[in-house]
Amino acid sequence: MHTGSHTVIRNTDPDDSVLLWPLYGGAAPRSALLDQRREPIRPTRAELREIFTKTEPSAQFFTVENMAGELLGQCALRGIGREQAYAEATLLLFDEALAAAAPGAEVAAFLKERAFRRLGLVKLVTHCLDTEGTMRAYWAAHGFVPCGTQRDVLWAKGRWHNQDVLSCFAPEYA
Amino acid sequence: MPISTDTFIRRAEREDLDTVVAWMQEPDFQQFLYGDPARSPRQLREQIVSMLGWTAGHTMPGAVYLIIDSKEHGPIGMLSLQNISWRNRSCSIDLYIGNARLRNGIVSGVATYRALEYCFDELNLHRAAAFIYAFNAPSWRLFERFGGVREIVMPKHVLRDGVLHDGYGYGFLRAEFNALREKFSRQLGGVNLQSMIEGLAKNEDAAP
Numbered sequence: 001m002h003t004g005s006h007t008v009i010r011n012t013d014p015d016d017s018v019l020l021w022p023l024y025g026g027a028a029p030r031s032a033l034l035d036q037r038r039e040p041i042r043p044t045r046a047e048l049r050e051i052f053t054k055t056e057p058s059a060q061f062f063t064v065e066n067m068a069g070e071l072l073g074q075c076a077l078r079g080i081g082r083e084q085a086y087a088e089a090t091l092l093l094f095d096e097a098l099a100a101a102a103p104g105a106e107v108a109a110f111l112k113e114r115a116f117r118r119l120g121l122v123k124l125v126t127h128c129l130d131t132e133g134t135m136r137a138y139w140a141a142h143g144f145v146p147c148g149t150q151r152d153v154l155w156a157k158g159r160w161h162n163q164d165v166l167s168c169f170a171p172e173y174a
Numbered sequence: 175m176p177i178s179t180d181t182f183i184r185r186a187e188r189e190d191l192d193t194v195v196a197w198m199q200e201p202d203f204q205q206f207l208y209g210d211p212a213r214s215p216r217q218l219r220e221q222i223v224s225m226l227g228w229t230a231g232h233t234m235p236g237a238v239y240l241i242i243d244s245k246e247h248g249p250i251g252m253l254s255l256q257n258i259s260w261r262n263r264s265c266s267i268d269l270y271i272g273n274a275r276l277r278n279g280i281v282s283g284v285a286t287y288r289a290l291e292y293c294f295d296e297l298n299l300h301r302a303a304a305f306i307y308a309f310n311a312p313s314w315r316l317f318e319r320f321g322g323v324r325e326i327v328m329p330k331h332v333l334r335d336g337v338l339h340d341g342y343g344y345g346f347l348r349a350e351f352n353a354l355r356e357k358f359s360r361q362l363g364g365v366n367l368q369s370m371i372e373g374l375a376k377n378e379d380a381a382p
Contacts, residue, residue: 037259160300
């Protein structure tokens with residue numbers, strides 16, 4: 001458990017699936033909820049519980065709470081591979097306004113510390129759809145640099161969506 | 175001058191297994207695409223059998239593995255379309271020419287063209303993507319010649335021999351491929367899926 005000044009960040013428990021499930025069921029497309037094929041993940045509560053029960057080495061999920069124990073959201077490192085030295089960072093918040101505030105900063109610092117110091121990764125990658133301006137600004141504010149835009153990767157809400165790719169290196173590789 | 179070629183793509187057969195195993199064990203395959211050199215031949219064989227067993231016969235496969243064949247040279251390479259999304263009508267392309275002598279020049283070009291043609295004309299996809307390492311310049315130059323747009327540049331992305339190399343993400347949209355095909359229709363007059371299939375049918379009819 002990581003206790004900051006504004007957040008407590010801990011491994012996601014299977015029991016969290018009930019409270020976290022609304023994050024996975026929103027109407028707006030979110031890049032954090034796209035799979036490798038860029039198709040939306042819409043798990044049921046039971047499936048979500050199963051995901052959090054598995055201890056796959058390729059994905060780590062963390063529940064984010066405020067100091068009062070209220071659920072703020074979930075961050076994750078996924079796609080952690082054997083043959084590659086990077087992972088994808090994701091953040092889902094019930095209130096995206098918190099991304100630009102202290103809780104958001106603590107999550108970014110936690111993910112970097114976890115990826116670069118504990119897992120020894122070289123870099124983190126993240127994705128933002130063209131509808132996710134708030135999250136794009138969040139990652140950019142925390143050292144993620146644009147790598148380009150993939151065109152027409154997702155069909156949702158009756159139109160094609162582009163997706164920005166951003167990355168952030170461990171200090172010794174920057 | 176129109177280009178004509180006897181190169182075509184087809185589903186992999188069991189008889190292709192030894193050839194594909196040999197390609198995937200080549201250092202070049204593991205350098206330019208993927209694979210762990212420590213894998214045993216048995217592991218590799220099992221992986222390939224499962225790959226060939228999936229796919230193209232299914233109505234909506236998640237991946238398609240095809241052999242690039244040639245009347246002149248025999249099987250010359252493999253084409254895999256992975257991460258096929260029927261919702262997004264997209265896929266990612268991996269293409270490997272096993273015969274090193276044929277990697278530069280028209281064979282690679284025709285194989286790439288065939289791959290794109292199959293994606294857009296047969297599978298009715300909207301987008302095809304390819305991720306190519308920066309040190310594999312012949313491949314990314316070829317993709318650029320076919321109108322691929324370098325959408326992303328991932329610095330220090332892949333580790334090979336202790337060195338981190340950049341990776342390039344290319345995207346092809348169907349409309350762009352059609353525009354390119356229109357533009358080069360005269361030069362590419364002999365290279366299309368229809369003529370390939372007609373050629374195969376003609377050969378089968380002629381066979382004793």
